[in-house]
Amino acid sequence: MNQSVLAQVQxxxxxxxxxxxxxxxxxxxxxxxxxxxxxQHLNLVLAIEQHFNLDLAPEDIEQMLTIELVTLIVEEKxxx
Numbered sequence: 001m002n003q004s005v006l007a008q009v010q011x012x013x014x015x016x017x018x019x020x021x022x023x024x025x026x027x028x029x030x031x032x033x034x035x036x037x038x039x040q041h042l043n044l045v046l047a048i049e050q051h052f053n054l055d056l057a058p059e060d061i062e063q064m065l066t067i068e069l070v071t072l073i074v075e076e077k078x079x080x
Contacts, residue, residue: 001026005078006071012051013067016044026068048074 006026013028014021017035030036036044045061048054048070054077064070
């Protein structure tokens with residue numbers, strides 16, 4: 001996992017969920033972050049798409065269940 005992409009995802013998620021950056025380890029999920037509800041999930045997706053200039057498919061969005069999975073999906077979509 002690219003640490004630079006992970007750090008960027010963590011920073012975006014911290015802003016969206018209004019939690020400290022260090023509360024968002026790779027394993028952070030809707031089960032561990034009470035602010036991570038369906039509306040905030042959409043806000044996270046939009047912020048990720050805008051920040052990385054990506055278009056995420058519905059199946060990608062459904063799989064974004066932890067910070068680590070979000071990071072891996074972003075890495076997969078980034079131009080090589």
